[in-house]
Amino acid sequence: xxxxxxxxIETFAIDLLKTLGYQYIYAPDIAxxxxxxxxxxxxxxxxVHRLQNAVKRINQGIPADAQAxxxxxxxxxxxxxxxxxxxxxxxxxxxxxxxxxRIDGDDRGDRVWLIDFKNPHxxxxxxxxxxxxxxxxxxxxxxxxxxxxxxxxxxIELKNAADENTTVHSAFKQIETYKAIIPSLFTYNGFVxxxxxxxxxxxxxSAGFSRYMAWRTADGKEEASHLVSQLETLIQGMLNKETLLxxxxxxxxxxxxxxxxxxTGITSITTVKKMAAYHQYYAVNRAVASTLRAxxxxxxxxxxxxxxxxxxxxxxxxKKQSIGDRKGGVVWHTQGSGKSLSMVFYTGKxxxxxxxxxxxxxxxxxxxxDQLFDTFAASKQLLRxxxxxxxxxxxxxxxxxxxxxxxxFTTIQKFQPEEGNxxxxxxxxxxxxxxxDEAHRTQYGFKAxxxxxxxxxxxxxxxKIVYGFAKYMRDALPNATYLGFTxxxxxxxxxxxxxxxxxxxxxxDIAQAVEDGATVRIFYESRLAKVNLSEEGKQLVDDLxxxxxxxDLTNTQKAKAKWTQLEALVGSENRxxxxxxxxxxxxxxxxxxxxxxxxxxxxxxxxxADLYQAIIDIKPEWHSDDxxxxxxxxxxxxxxxxxxxxxxxxxxxEQRRILAERMxxxxxxxxxxxxxxxxxxxxDAPSMHTLxxxxxxxxxxxxxxxxxxxxxxxxxxxxLIVDYLGIASDLKKALAFYSDAGxxxxxxxxxxxxxQLMLEKLEVVSQMY
Numbered sequence: 001x002x003x004x005x006x007x008x009i010e011t012f013a014i015d016l017l018k019t020l021g022y023q024y025i026y027a028p029d030i031a032x033x034x035x036x037x038x039x040x041x042x043x044x045x046x047x048v049h050r051l052q053n054a055v056k057r058i059n060q061g062i063p064a065d066a067q068a069x070x071x072x073x074x075x076x077x078x079x080x081x082x083x084x085x086x087x088x089x090x091x092x093x094x095x096x097x098x099x100x101x102r103i104d105g106d107d108r109g110d111r112v113w114l115i116d117f118k119n120p121h122x123x124x125x126x127x128x129x130x131x132x133x134x135x136x137x138x139x140x141x142x143x144x145x146x147x148x149x150x151x152x153x154x155x156i157e158l159k160n161a162a163d164e165n166t167t168v169h170s171a172f173k174q175i176e177t178y179k180a181i182i183p184s185l186f187t188y189n190g191f192v193x194x195x196x197x198x199x200x201x202x203x204x205x206s207a208g209f210s211r212y213m214a215w216r217t218a219d220g221k222e223e224a225s226h227l228v229s230q231l232e233t234l235i236q237g238m239l240n241k242e243t244l245l246x247x248x249x250x251x252x253x254x255x256x257x258x259x260x261x262x263x264t265g266i267t268s269i270t271t272v273k274k275m276a277a278y279h280q281y282y283a284v285n286r287a288v289a290s291t292l293r294a295x296x297x298x299x300x301x302x303x304x305x306x307x308x309x310x311x312x313x314x315x316x317x318x319k320k321q322s323i324g325d326r327k328g329g330v331v332w333h334t335q336g337s338g339k340s341l342s343m344v345f346y347t348g349k350x351x352x353x354x355x356x357x358x359x360x361x362x363x364x365x366x367x368x369x370d371q372l373f374d375t376f377a378a379s380k381q382l383l384r385x386x387x388x389x390x391x392x393x394x395x396x397x398x399x400x401x402x403x404x405x406x407x408x409f410t411t412i413q414k415f416q417p418e419e420g421n422x423x424x425x426x427x428x429x430x431x432x433x434x435x436x437d438e439a440h441r442t443q444y445g446f447k448a449x450x451x452x453x454x455x456x457x458x459x460x461x462x463x464k465i466v467y468g469f470a471k472y473m474r475d476a477l478p479n480a481t482y483l484g485f486t487x488x489x490x491x492x493x494x495x496x497x498x499x500x501x502x503x504x505x506x507x508x509d510i511a512q513a514v515e516d517g518a519t520v521r522i523f524y525e526s527r528l529a530k531v532n533l534s535e536e537g538k539q540l541v542d543d544l545x546x547x548x549x550x551x552d553l554t555n556t557q558k559a560k561a562k563w564t565q566l567e568a569l570v571g572s573e574n575r576x577x578x579x580x581x582x583x584x585x586x587x588x589x590x591x592x593x594x595x596x597x598x599x600x601x602x603x604x605x606x607x608x609a610d611l612y613q614a615i616i617d618i619k620p621e622w623h624s625d626d627x628x629x630x631x632x633x634x635x636x637x638x639x640x641x642x643x644x645x646x647x648x649x650x651x652x653x654e655q656r657r658i659l660a661e662r663m664x665x666x667x668x669x670x671x672x673x674x675x676x677x678x679x680x681x682x683x684d685a686p687s688m689h690t691l692x693x694x695x696x697x698x699x700x701x702x703x704x705x706x707x708x709x710x711x712x713x714x715x716x717x718x719x720l721i722v723d724y725l726g727i728a729s730d731l732k733k734a735l736a737f738y739s740d741a742g743x744x745x746x747x748x749x750x751x752x753x754x755x756q757l758m759l760e761k762l763e764v765v766s767q768m769y
Contacts, residue, residue: 006160009197009231010129010143013156016235017127022146027131042134045185046075050124050150051114058116063101070097070112077187082179083206083271085187087254091381093151094249115149117249120241124149138181145185146239153190153248154239160197168199172209179205190248191275193234200231202238204252204273210712213277216516220282237278250349251276251284253341253379259661277518280342283331283506287483288349290505295430295481296324297354318503327502328433328483334510335487335707336519340375340682343435343485347407348382350433357431358400359407360480361387362473364438366411370653371682372437373409383407390414400426400477412436415472423475432480434473436501438487438681438700470500488703519710521718526728527582570694570725571607579724580614583692586722587672594716596689597663599708600674603695608634608674609646611694615672622672632672633659635679663688666713680705686713694724702727702734 018024030038030047038047048071055067074092077085096111116122126147133140146154157174159166171194179186186205193202194212203212216223218236220243237243252275260267276284291297318329333339347359361376363369369389376387387407390396392414399408417423473480484501489509513519587598602608612634616623624630634649635656651659656678662670666687673679676695681704691709709719723731 006143006158009158009160009195012197013144013158013195013231013235014127014129016232017146017239020125020236020240021121022125022127025126025128027128027145030128031132042132042139043184045133045152045188047126047147047150050126050147052150054116054124054149055112055114058114058122059112062099062110062112066099066101066110067112070099070114073097074114074188082183082186083254083273085183086189086205086273087271087381089187090190090252090254094252095384114151115245115248117245120245123241123245125241126150133182133185135182135184140178140182142178142185146244148245151188152185153188154193154244155185155189156193156195158195158197166196168194168196168201169209171195172212190244190252193239195231195234197231198229200229200234202234202275204275206271206273207275208714210517210714213518214516215278217278217282243281246285247276247281250352250382251281251345253344253348253382255375255378257378259665260658274341276341276345277338277516279333279506279508279512279516279518280338280345283333283508284342284346284349286506287328287331287346288353290318290321290502291328291350291433291481291483292353293318293323294321294326294328294502295354295433297431318505321502325502326479326481327500328481329502329505330484330486330490330497331505332486332489333506333508334513334519335704336684336710336712337508337513338518339485339487340372340684341379343372343437344376344379344382346483347376347435348379348384351384351407354431354433356405357433358402358405358427358429360400360432360434360477361407361409362412362434362436363409364412365681367656367678368437368682369409369411370657371684376407376409393418397424397426400432404429404431412469412473415469415476417472417475423472425478426476428477428479430479430481432477434477434480434482436482436484438485438704487707488700513710517712519707520712520716522706522710522721523718524721524723524728524731526723526726527586567604567607570603571610573610576607576610576614579694580611580618582724583672584615584618587690590690590720591671594689596666596687596713596716597670597685598672598690598692599679599688600672600692601680601695601697601705602674602676605636605638605642605646605649605676607694608636608676609649612649612674613645627655627658628662629669631669632674633670634674635659636676637678660685680708683708684711686711687716688719689713689716690720690722692722692724693727696725696730697727698730699734702730706731 014024028034030036032039032041032044038049040048051071052067055071056064059067074089074097077088079085079088093114096113099110099112100107101110102108124147127144128147129144130141131145133142142155143158144156145152146156155175155178157171157178159168159171159174175192175194189205191202191204193200195201199214201212201214214230215234215238218224218228218233220237224230224233224237238247252273255272255274257270257272258267259270318327321327321329331339331342333342343361347361350357351359361372363372373387373389376383380386385405385407387409388399390399390408390410396408396410396414399406415423482501483505484497490497490504508518510519514521583600590596590598600611602611612632615632619631622631635651636649638647638650640647659670659673660679660683662668663673664685664687680701685708688709688711691706693705697705706719706721709721711719721731
């Protein structure tokens with residue numbers, strides 16, 4: 001029997017790449033000291049002769065001197081920062097290298113392309129092994145490098161799964177060593193692949209190990225069998241010529257984030273290179289294809305189609321929808337799986353596919369608008385333009401009255417007519433795409449309803465008829481194409497969402513996300529809640545459900561007796577003190593096991609303020625009046641009528657942004673936040689591992705809240721939901737609805753199952769000694 005070693009795995013990978021049309025080169029045969037060298041020295045990582053031939057072939061209308069200058073420009077990239085070099089090259093690669101050429105005595109601008117993205121087979125694909133690189137006296141030889149037109153776009157590091165001392169993590173550490181010792185190789189890198197022959201993952205050069213992801217499908221249509229090695233699936237699915245170039249051009253983003261040092265006031269900008277996971281890649285290509293169909297646009301692309309079709313979940317898909325119906329469909333990707341980034345990739349690709357359309361991104365809350373806008377603003381290189389946030393209706397109207405172009409953010413509430421029931425026509429252009437975040441929500445409907453008409457003082461003066469915002473948006477933009485993104489499924493009784501957006505484009509549910517490592521498991525624990533609700537109290541909770549769906553309760557609603565009764569019941573002094581003691585003890589224990597962050601959800605501002613006081617009475621050292629200090633904070637808005645106890649926790653938009661940065665920073669001392677409605681949707685702090693719920697919640701709102709703790713972070717094993725109010729039945733209902741809507745798998749795991757798993761593992765360990 002042949003023993004498997006690294007050479008076996010290397011040969012296996014090379015043979016697979018050869019079947020995909022790559023030319024195989026044994027690197028010593030083209031080394032500077034070989035008979036037919038393709039490199040001038042071992043320091044040189046570009047195969048310059050191949051690059052020159054490709055540039056000449058692709059850019060036939062551009063003079064030879066301009067072509068030569070373009071190649072020199074990418075050879076001159078030399079910042080001390082590896083990621084800065086990589087970003088500079090990526091921009092030149094994906095946008096073309098600006099050059100000037102003389103035509104009839106005049107200088108004209110043009111661009112030299114290093115890769116022919118439109119015709120993948122017009123490029124030179126090479127797989128080389130044993131490629132020696134010497135830099136600053138260090139001699140290294142990565143296992144396999146993929147060259148496209150002489151550019152080392154992909155580095156593959158292989159380890160032997162049969163060797164108990166090496167793992168896929170060893171391959172990752174080897175890549176980290178290469179980045180430090182031979183950084184010039186990574187100036188031109190698109191992404192890295194690491195494998196032990198069985199497991200295989202891909203990631204960017206700035207990714208930590210937990211951010212390397214497997215590629216789960218070889219053909220984009222169905223998930224690969226577990227009997228097939230991940231390396232084979234990744235090579236066939238991700239490294240085929242079309243997908244590789246599509247990924248490089250449309251699915252890599254350099255995300256910028258600003259951080260201000262509270263001590264010095266100095267602002268630093270951090271860059272992270274992110275690449276689409278397989279589910280984002282296929283969903284975006286599906287959404288682009290569906291948008292082109294729905295808009296009736298005839299140009300564009302025939303993108304790679306996708307993974308599990310909605311039909312495989314027993315759900316209607318967009319395939320049977322007609323051309324030009326203006327319904328792009330709904331992308332259901334579970335929370336935490338990178339939905340915001342998928343929206344960025346989609347926007348970047350559709351902008352090119354539809355020749356500069358106007359993209360309108362709609363949310364239904366200001367804080368969500370800010371969060372999503374920040375994600376887009378951090379990725380403007382991929383969008384090829386600056387996104388703009390509409391401050392008011394007048395600015396929105398101006399931004400939409402342009403002939404083409406623009407990425408505009410607004411809340412759906414700006415589509416409420418000031419008077420009457422018809423919103424004015426803003427544009428009848430067909431090249432407008434409306435992207436709605438959390439598209440399932442009720443306000444996207446068409447139906448009319450009667451509500452109280454009020455004067456400026458808030459007094460009811462009569463009745464008036466209003467329509468769902470979908471109707472007003474259609475008034476304003478009658479020929480736009482609508483695409484919805486949602487983290488939770490569409491209810492089977494919901495007729496509005498399919499009427500506005502159409503059927504599902506792509507589905508990526510919780511079970512799949514956990515299996516892929518895109519999110520972590522969520523565990524549920526019921527604790528305390530010593531004040532048990534009587535039957536009357538439970539009825540009060542049920543009566544409140546409809547009002548709770550309105551994200552922000554109005555003053556008149558709060559004044560209702562039943563809210564006051566329930567709030568008094570849940571917020572009794574004795575109960576709050578019990579919960580404060582339990583949270584301090586429970587969270588401290590959690591921190592000993594795995595350091596991270598926690599969030600406490602309360603049902604009113606008063607309870608939030610009282611609970612804060614009760615916690616800092618136990619732990620006074622956790623308190624600080626300084627916004628930039630303290631272990632615990634309350635995040636909420638307040639009015640002056642709320643009184644001093646509540647209003648001292650009032651935060652402005654800018655202050656909440658600072659607190660959000662602190663919460664997202666795992667090294668910051670801020671560990672616990674108390675909220676009522678803020679940060680329950682769209683807020684992403686990967687190190688958050690515990691959510692304490694002391695508020696009646698149900699349905700979508702509950703599903704979105706629990707997803708705050710499902711983000712991948714280092715070796716975080718899972719997120720924990722701690723229930724103080726007895727929401728288990730509501731959670732079961734939400735999960736039953738999730739399954740009924742087509743979701744596969746159980747989104748949360750009862751603590752009993754976790755204990756059972758732990759006992760099994762303990763037994764295995766005890767057998768070893």
